[in-house]
Amino acid sequence: MEKLIEVKNLTKVYEEGDSKTFAVDDISLTIDRGEFVSIVGPSGSGKSTLMHILGCLDRPTSGKYFFNGKEINSYSDEELAKIRNKEIGFVFQAFNLLPRLSVMENVMMPLVYAGIPESKRLTQCERAVDLVGLHDREKYQTAKLSGGQKQRVAIARAIVNEPAIIFADEPTGNLDSKSGAVVLEFLQKLNKEGHTIVIVTHETYVAESARRIISIKDGKIESDMKVEHQRIVSKDALIK
Amino acid sequence: MKTKDTLKIAVEGLTTHKSRTMLTILGIVIGIASIMLVMSIGQSAQNLILGQIQSFGPTLVSVHPGRRPQSLAGFTGVLFNDSLKQRDVDTLAQKTNVPDAVRIAPYVFTSTPVSFGSESYTTFVMGSSQDVFNSFHLDVAQGVALTDSDVASRSSVAVIGQKLANELFGANNPIGQNIKVKNKNFRVIGVLAPKGQMVSLNWDEIVLTPYSSLQQYVLGIHYFNEISVEASSLATVPTVIADITRVLRQNHNITDPTKDDFYIQTQEDAANTVSSITDILTLLLTSVAAISLVVGGIGIMNIMLVSVTERTREIGLRKSLGATDKNILVQFLTEAIMLTLAGGIIGIILGTSLGLAITYMIDKFGGLSFPYSFSLSGAILGVIVSSVIGLAFGIFPARQASQKSPIEALRYE
Incomplete structure (x- = not known):
């Protein structure tokens, strides 16, 4: 398998006065292309901080980060922005859509920052919106959509640039179980089509829809194992 | 990122709070309108006076007693020499x-x-x-x-x-x-x-x-x-x-x-004297009007700062989707310049209308032939000054926006 992400001795320290907090404490891990990984842990365990560093939203205090074989520790803010734009898709717990814009306009945002010509944008957007089954809602303002639909728009936005990896931070956290199931189903579908996906969650049933679970506690990896029986959401539905 | 997209995003940002946007640019509108008004009325008055001087006949030369007056007060000396x-x-x-x-x-x-x-x-x-x-x-x-x-x-x-x-x-x-x-x-x-x-x-x-x-x-x-x-x-x-x-x-x-002990004045000299006096008056009034532009600019900066704080999450989101610091800076700066430029253009239209109304009144009720002259230099100045104000007072809020860390911006409640 081809390594997509490799981190070695990753540390993130927050200093407040004299006290030091190790949000991420000497973590080393590898994520291969095509994997579906859950990062689980109680709140305050450092899983979100880890995801932010892996997603190039934040920088580690120390340790090495190789993305796609390249060491990116020394990259400038602008270069990191380019990686986020082209190689990474994000799905957030709070959707983070711009409510006054339409579905299409929200999905299009990464393409705008990539400077892709308008004609090409539309085809790419339509494909992404089709994939999450919102073709008939293209022109809707996202404020008028249900939570589940909003998260599907967010997924479409995450995949529109055909990124190497998708990070989903508690993607079902703001959804009822039925909508949550639909979102997970889409993520599984995308994984089956070859997308690399990382979910951050504190709920076991969400974690189990992945194929590998990394548990984090106090900034360290507690366990890292393959899921024996992946919960196939489309068949098993979700049992809380 | 393309300029067209930057403009589009800026328009979206401004149209979200329409009444706030309108109130914010009011200061600029008033400032530019007063500059426009002062400059065009000044120009009309100057044209009127110069026209009358010219009507005396450009071949007339007048000889006055005494030294050539160096100031306005000097003219009284003429009567007693x-x-x-x-x-x-x-x-x-x-x-x-x-x-x-x-x-x-x-x-x-x-x-x-x-x-x-x-x-x-x-x-x-x-x-x-x-x-x-x-x-x-x-x-x-x-x-x-x-x-x-x-x-x-x-x-x-x-x-x-x-x-x-x-x-x-x-x-x-x-x-x-x-x-x-x-x-x-x-x-x-x-x-x-x-x-x-x-x-x-x-x-x-x-x-x-x-x-x-x-x-x-x-x-x-x-x-x-x-x-x-x-x-x-x-x-x-x-x-x-x-x-x-x-x-x-x-x-x-x-x-x-x-x-x-005498001096000779041509109609051209007289015209120049009048021009310099009306120019000084116009400049003086224009600089008074310019003060309101500074006040308007501070209002713009204030609202832009509020807007940056309000849209912290949006900034975080845009950054997570690949917007660079520069993209965000340019976006907010564009919004500020659009605000002031819109204010400037409305101000020019308002100033022109008021000028037309005032000259019409003078013409109709003052018994003076007072034709309106559109001050092109006033209009160009208005456009330039309002853009510069947007740039000057927008740069600080825009820098604040661009320097937000994506994580902190996304977490902002």
């Missing part, structure tokens, strides 16, 4: 001395009460020869004009303006009646046709008498306040000026040109 005498008029009138002069006319002025019976009116009294009627294209509506024999015989006669005739005589015929100019009797022989205001002179309220009578009976002087010389053509104006200077220096025994 006695260097221009009858002898000067006579020598200038000799064809051999100033061959290119077609007309020589001396003037004396005073401002004094003029009365008929119990009616009294303080007005401008001008002592002149018959040339005044040709030089200023004056028509006599009733009675006759002054003649050179009136001057020669020092007759106590007067031609008066239309409005003054109405004030003093009402519906009665003024011809043949005696009016008192500073207690001396002058017989009214003519009434001017309405002519209106010309620069500072209102022909409808004037009293015209032979200069010799005004000098002797009223003022008790033997000098002139001005000698007007008309050159044969525009091309001979410089020769005429040179001739006059030579003749007067000779008459007054002056060898050192810095000691001249």
